[in-house]
Amino acid sequence: MTDAQSKTRSLPLACAHNNPYYTVLAKSAVGRLSENTERAPYTNLFNNGTSAHRVWRCVQVMRAVEADLTNRRKNLVDREFAVAAHGNRLVLQLVFNQLGMDKVNDANYDWDKDIRRIHKVTGITLDHLTEAIESTYSNNYLAPLFKNTTKCRDLVTQVETKLSAG
Numbered sequence: 001m002t003d004a005q006s007k008t009r010s011l012p013l014a015c016a017h018n019n020p021y022y023t024v025l026a027k028s029a030v031g032r033l034s035e036n037t038e039r040a041p042y043t044n045l046f047n048n049g050t051s052a053h054r055v056w057r058c059v060q061v062m063r064a065v066e067a068d069l070t071n072r073r074k075n076l077v078d079r080e081f082a083v084a085a086h087g088n089r090l091v092l093q094l095v096f097n098q099l100g101m102d103k104v105n106d107a108n109y110d111w112d113k114d115i116r117r118i119h120k121v122t123g124i125t126l127d128h129l130t131e132a133i134e135s136t137y138s139n140n141y142l143a144p145l146f147k148n149t150t151k152c153r154d155l156v157t158q159v160e161t162k163l164s165a166g
Contacts, residue, residue, distance in 0.1 A: 010034045012058035013045040015092040016101060020152040027089040028147040051105045060111070061099065064118040065092050072126065082142045083130045090152055094125045094159055125159065132158040 010033040014022035022041060025032055034042050069091065073084045084091070098121050103109040132155050137145055145151055 009055055009059065010042070010045055011089075012062035012092070013050070013055065014041070015062070015089055016054075016058045016096040016104075017045065018093065018097055018101075020090070020093065020156050021149050023089050023093040024147055024149045024152055049105075053107055054104045057104050057111050058096075060115060061096060061118065062092055064115055065095050065122055068119050068122045069126070072123070079134070079142070080130055083133060084126060086142045086146050087126075087129055087133075090146055090155060091122060091125055091129060094129065094156065094163075095121050097156075097160065098125070098163065124163070128159045128162045129155060132162070 011026045011030055014026040014030075014033050017023075022033070022045070025041060032041070033045065036042060037046075066088065069084050069088055073081055076084055095118065099114045099117070104111070133140075133142070133145070136154065136158065137151060140151070
């Protein structure tokens, strides 16, 4: 497997892992996810529970979220644009958290149904993430903010609280 292939597969799995530590690694040092296949973080992403369906479906979600964020950035300015650009991996993690990840390994599950929801889910997620950043980290530069595990963990908690409230 080439380095590019390894990154393409490890990046979405890291964001689907539901741990901001892995999401921050995917943003700040993606090569560290697969630099040593004998130990974590690689073994936490690729193990006996990692099916081909999981890998492929996570790649599909990543591609859909990235395409959606790219389209949205055309109509965004200033901080909203920067959140969509620099926060792409955290948005991806939050989108994964809202999908049927419990069904990701089920070959019979209609995964296309979840893929069709990506645009709506990404928009709501991006709005809540932008609000959380503006209320808590408005004085922070965004590029380094998304490379800080503690702050990203806090943002995930804030956004998921808003999402669960409806």
